[in-house]
Amino acid sequence: MAQAARDVLVKLMLEGGHTQEFLMAEGSAELYDLFTCVVNRGSAGADRFFQIPLDGGRRALSFRASQVVAITTTPPVVIQLDEPALEEAVAEPPPPPEPPAPARIEAPRHLIIDDFMSPGEHQDMLAYAIQREERFEVGTVAGEESAHRQNRVFMKFEAEPHSILIQNRLLVWLPFMLRRLGRDPFPVARMESQLTATNNAGYYRQHEDVGRGGAQETSRALSCIYYFFAEPKPFLGGSLKLFDTLVHPNGQRGPAESSVELEPRANRLIVFESDTFHELMPVRCPGGRFADSRFAITTWIWRSENDDPDQRFGWGHFRCNRTPPGLSSGEDEA
């Protein structure tokens, strides 16, 4: 019966006294390769480039095989190295190996649309959020520690007319957004929107938005963040950082160190692909008044893998008894 590989704690000692600890599966090819580095150290033609993902892929350790001095493992691991290969390496240097393909860096594709809503709609959205402070609760992230995110989420925003207001507008923009992002049109499975308020010391650490539907037939394709807040801007910070993506030769993706930082502006929409690693930078709002929060509606547009005309999402949806009730309006209610 097959036995699951256990993780071992690897301490890597590099030239110059640098050390780094990380977990690796016992018996993995990567661990074998690291031991081979130690054995082949000093032999000609044995150098190669390593990148070890750290912190769940949020960082990466990069080094050359020739820099590896020693390895300790906890618990001890017995590795059976390929002796003939070792003898050959010592006796007769093998031809230089193909240099490993370096990880490719992809810049995040994104789009900024200012004046996304009309000035009146922007003001209405702000009044709507401020008047419903009691509907906001502390945001959480499934599977992450609570410190991963500090902001408040409007509960059950999906059912609100303002959610449909913004989704309607995004549906109109979608073909244009995809063209600007250089992406082909895709069948839309659904849209989901979340309204958040971020106030003093609020943030949302690096993450990506990709999610999968239960049957793996749908996935989040685009993340669209609409910003609305009082003017002049009553807070500092709160920018959106979009990280470049490291794409490894084996297809594994992770965030690079490099990034682009985008300023939130009132009535601005920022669109990016949902598999882009991103981060909400800390907000400073000294007064801490709720009305001075950095409000944002994030809408995820879900792609359907299968184009089923009967399941098409769009305005046809709303005509089927889903026409939203009248929107609130300070002007009309006054």
Place this chain on the structure above:
Amino acid sequence: MIITVHCTGAGGAAEWQAELLEWSFLRFGQPGELVRLVPGVPQKDSPVHHLTRVHRTDSWNPHPWTDDVSDAYELPAGALQWLLEENLDATILLLESDMAFQAPIDEEVTPGTAIGAPWTDGPTVDGPAPFGLPEAFEPLVAYCVHRSLKLPLVRFPVLIHARDLARMAARWLELTGMIRSEVEVSKRAHLSAQRLAYAIAAAEYGVTHETRDLLGRTDDKDSSSPLISYRIPIVSADGKSIWDPAVYAAWGQIWPELAEPGPGRQFLAFLQEYVTLREATGHLASFRPVRSPGVREARVGDRMLLEVPGQEDEVTLNASAGEIWALCNGDRSLAEIVDDLERRFDVPRSTLGSDVEYTVKDLKHVGALDIEAVHE
């Protein structure tokens, strides 16, 4: 800078209408640039014009979310796509395809203000629905936040700043679909959904409109408007239709003298002038390239270098483009340039014709020359 824009699909009546508009643009000295937005499949051949810049856009007919089949979506969708691709700071003159110039329009607008022709037979605005519209428009409650705004009741032609149009085009497109999908009104109201959607979007984005006498009709008693709409048939004194745009086959014979005196007859006379010119000399004879002031030239080997005022980079012409440039002295029509080249080079006339047209259009685009109408 004024950019005149119209939006028509390729083929059919749209081709003679676009050519006639182009001719009127030149004939009456309309300043600025002429752009034709052409929705459709990008792989299809684009229409070719002497002067008009053609911009292909994605088609919104049928509407991607409602499957509604209508041309009403093409202009707002095309304008949005075009303005996303070209970040313009200019006055946009929006026209419909069945309009032609009778005089130049040189008035520019600033962001926040616009000018339009009055929508004299537009909807009433003292009703119970949003914006004072009739009751049938009640469904707009679900889609409009500020429902007491005063609508600018204007129709095309409209002069609007490019930045305003870029801001409101998506909403214009969205509302056009909503009105056509949700409002159960007459077919006529459906046809004017695009116009009403424009008015609502403009009001929501705070673009105020003045009305101005910009457009006459062929059935007016008299008209001094700079543009004329030739949508309806032109009739004789005894009420008999003598020219119908719906069935007109380009460039068939016309008898202006049969029409009642007035704007209809004037329009037919203008059309007849172009048909005659086209028949007599070929369409290339109608246009004359004129070098822009201050352009400096230098020959380097077989290439020609041009320094165009206001352009950072020099323009490099290859040998054949240099030959064409040399003939653009302000006296020769495009046809005469082709005649000259035909005498000197063993190249088919049709090839020379298209080479001259493309080169002259490129040179106009970089500001090295302008194109005038030959009408005297």
